[in-house]
Amino acid sequence: xxxxxxxxxxxxxxxxxxxxxxxxxxxxxxxxxxxxxxxxxxxxxxxxxxxxxxxxxxxxxxxxxxxxxxxxxxxxxxxxxxxxxxxxxxxxxxxxxxxxxxxxxxxxxxxxxxxxxxxxxxxxxxxxxxxxxxxxxxxxxxxxxxxxxxxxxxxxxxxxxxxxxxxxxxxxxxxxxxxxxxxxxxxxxxxxxxxxxxxxxxxxxxxxxxxxxxxxxxxxxxxxxxxxxxxxxxxxxxxxxxxxxxxxxxxxxxxxxxxxxxxxxxxxxxxxxxxxxxxxxxxxxxxxxxxxxxxxxxxxxxxxxxxxxxxxxxxxxxxxxxxxxxxxxxxxxxxxxxxxxxxxxxx
Amino acid sequence: xxxxxxxxxxxxxxxxxxxxxxxxxxxxxxxxxxxxxxxxxxxxxxxxxxxxxxxxxxxxxxxxxxxxxxxxxxxxxxxxxxxxxxxxxxxxxxxxxxxxxxxxxxxxxxxxxxxxxxxxxxxxxxxxxxxxxxxxxxxxxxxxxxxxxxxxxxxxxxxxxxxxxxxxxxxxxxxxxxxxxxxxxxxxxxxxxxxxxxxxxxxxxxxxxxxxxxxxxxxxxxxxxxxxxxxxxxxxxxxxxxxxxxxxxxxxxxxxxxxxxxxxxxxxxxxxxxxxxxxxxxxxxxxxxxxxxxxxxxxxxxxxxxxxxxxxxxxxxxxxxxxxxxxxxxxxxxxxxxxxxxxxxxx
Numbered sequence: 208x209x210x211x212x213x214x215x216x217x218x219x220x221x222x223x224x225x226x227x228x229x230x231x232x233x234x235x236x237x238x239x240x241x242x243x244x245x246x247x248x249x250x251x252x253x254x255x256x257x258x259x260x261x262x263x264x265x266x267x268x269x270x271x272x273x274x275x276x277x278x279x280x281x282x283x284x285x286x287x288x289x290x291x292x293x294x295x296x297x298x299x300x301x302x303x304x305x306x307x308x309x310x311x312x313x314x315x316x317x318x319x320x321x322x323x324x325x326x327x328x329x330x331x332x333x334x335x336x337x338x339x340x341x342x343x344x345x346x347x348x349x350x351x352x353x354x355x356x357x358x359x360x361x362x363x364x365x366x367x368x369x370x371x372x373x374x375x376x377x378x379x380x381x382x383x384x385x386x387x388x389x390x391x392x393x394x395x396x397x398x399x400x401x402x403x404x405x406x407x408x409x410x411x412x413x414x415x416x417x418x419x420x421x422x423x424x425x426x427x428x429x430x431x432x433x434x435x436x437x438x439x440x441x442x443x444x445x446x447x448x449x450x451x452x453x454x455x456x457x458x459x460x461x462x463x464x465x466x467x468x469x470x471x472x473x474x475x476x477x478x479x480x481x482x483x484x485x486x487x488x489x490x491x492x493x494x495x496x497x498x499x500x501x502x503x504x505x506x507x508x509x510x511x512x513x514x515x516x517x518x519x520x521x522x523x524x525x526x527x528x529x530x531x532x533x534x535x536x537x538x539x540x541x542x543x544x545x546x547x548x549x550x551x552x553x554x
Numbered sequence: 555x556x557x558x559x560x561x562x563x564x565x566x567x568x569x570x571x572x573x574x575x576x577x578x579x580x581x582x583x584x585x586x587x588x589x590x591x592x593x594x595x596x597x598x599x600x601x602x603x604x605x606x607x608x609x610x611x612x613x614x615x616x617x618x619x620x621x622x623x624x625x626x627x628x629x630x631x632x633x634x635x636x637x638x639x640x641x642x643x644x645x646x647x648x649x650x651x652x653x654x655x656x657x658x659x660x661x662x663x664x665x666x667x668x669x670x671x672x673x674x675x676x677x678x679x680x681x682x683x684x685x686x687x688x689x690x691x692x693x694x695x696x697x698x699x700x701x702x703x704x705x706x707x708x709x710x711x712x713x714x715x716x717x718x719x720x721x722x723x724x725x726x727x728x729x730x731x732x733x734x735x736x737x738x739x740x741x742x743x744x745x746x747x748x749x750x751x752x753x754x755x756x757x758x759x760x761x762x763x764x765x766x767x768x769x770x771x772x773x774x775x776x777x778x779x780x781x782x783x784x785x786x787x788x789x790x791x792x793x794x795x796x797x798x799x800x801x802x803x804x805x806x807x808x809x810x811x812x813x814x815x816x817x818x819x820x821x822x823x824x825x826x827x828x829x830x831x832x833x834x835x836x837x838x839x840x841x842x843x844x845x846x847x848x849x850x851x852x853x854x855x856x857x858x859x860x861x862x863x864x865x866x867x868x869x870x871x872x873x874x875x876x877x878x879x880x881x882x883x884x885x886x887x888x889x890x891x892x893x894x895x896x897x898x899x900x901x
Contacts, residue, residue: 208637208640208654208655209635209636209637209654209655210652210653210654210655211652211653211654211655211728211729212650212651212652213650213651213652215649215650215651218732219732220729220731220732222635222636222655223655224635224636224655288556288569288571288873288881289556289569289571290555290556293555300763301759302562302752302755302756302759303559303560303562303780303781304559304560304562305557305558305559305560306557306558307555307556307557307558308555308556308557308558308569308570308571355877357872357873357876357877359871359872359873359875359876360872361871361872364869365869366869366871366872367869367870367871367872368871376872376873378873380877380879381558382558382567384567384877384878384879385565385566385567385877385878385879386876386877386878387876387877405649408649409649412648412649416647433650434650484871484872484875485872486872486875486876487876488876515875515876517872517875522711522712522713522714523714523870524706524708524713524714524715524831525704525706525707525708525713525714525723525831525832525833525864526635526704526706526723526725528706528831528833528862528864529704529706529733529734529833529834529835529862530702530704530727530731530732530733530734531731531732531733532727532731532732534635
């Protein structure tokens, strides 16, 4: 019997149709990584002049900006979805609301290596990538026009990536988007009722039930979420309550790096090379100041940051567009069990 | 300057990043229609035994059920996402809500022809397909367990279709999903304030502005929506207020058939063969009865049915998953203008 499940944080339902697994569902995974010649790759070392000048880099050798020698390099997106300069100019015409597309759009070049993924990158290098996110989140967070900062990573053409070289992106938005807003409102409401964090309670419940916990380390817990939209969707939480990823300690970052590398290695072993999206779900830009409109009540201490890992094995189709529902052909409990088994074989 | 726009019906923002059009965005359209040998196609005539027995068909020649001679044929999905028999058994464990996956999942086989699309099917045949939707919506609407009925169509592999033979699907759900609920709540709220239909007002405003109207016939208006998520997204509305597609008259259906055929022909001429999803946004299942919990206040007369046509030219990626925002690289006004030009060349 398929099951309808509601996400415990937001009002999103999914159909867990595990019996559909009997159907020849093409888990023949289709992943295309554009394989440009590194000489032509705009993100490779020695091609620094093909990107806008860097806004941050990690260099251990004292090399100069916009020259080789970097380990992680952050540059503005050459084709930004939003423009950095200008005023918002919020306005309306009748039923329509609009504003100028003000925001930031940066590219984090994650490694000088042209061919790599987070399972093959070293944990030390992954930690450096996280540090680059933290630095940019803090710098962009100072801009009073920005209300939400999103860090995300698209891997493979099927997940929307247009460049093969390992990279992620940061977008700063002048409004709080619907999805984070729903999560924040839900966490706020729960805290007001119970004086406890909704996400902390969720983690505790999953630790008690032991059905969907994929992995636990000192600082991190990996869950196969109860109402997963996608097969093998995974959520990575810090075990200690924290609303802001940009404040995570070096220890937490290194632990997260090791856990992500380990779990992604297991997943690739289990289902093969696959396209995926990875998104950071962080509290909104937390810079309330005297004179600045406080659009989120207080500091969103009741939020709990997490990463969502979304393998792109199924296609979004008419049913999803028409309802906001998702159909997931793999039960989250089965995904967790397969992954736990595979993880025991990872050294 | 890119623009942020809010959908006038729900709280969804999009970035209209028309300047990104300068980027070599691959409108090299990728559409794969599985091309099975018609002999192997489970939806072709003479293969009626490869589907579950039909629940409805349109036959002009007096032929018997589950034999050739049909013009449109409706069968239960062989691999249903939901099961028809059983109780809902709503239940919860701590933070988790769930219920049995009770519902209907039917396939509307739209024509005996193996290779066709809505631009090549005759208007008479398209009208027959709409009649089949109406009949099934009415029959499924009698089942008191069903709260929402969705009709949708996936064309091309990139849009989630797994069979080439022209077909659409109907899913009956035991709950009112989030997206229709948001639209309904918004329309209800607007009506309570103004005693006017939100969609009627939207149509009137667009007729006044004449920027995003793609086409108008006697009964139908086609809009390139102000906050379109996708390039060349189109919404088809009846000009006269009506909440329920299953009650549309034969005249309206024939007009809709002619308009859809015409507009889809123009679009294919403009951007080539492309994958798409098409979804009916109808009022929730309107069968309040004595003793039946009235979950939607009154009959949803304040709703206004419409079809959403969603070409799949861009990919949903991390940014969309992380925010619920969409980035659309083609301004809806430009899409409308291109289409209007192309439509003048269609006889």
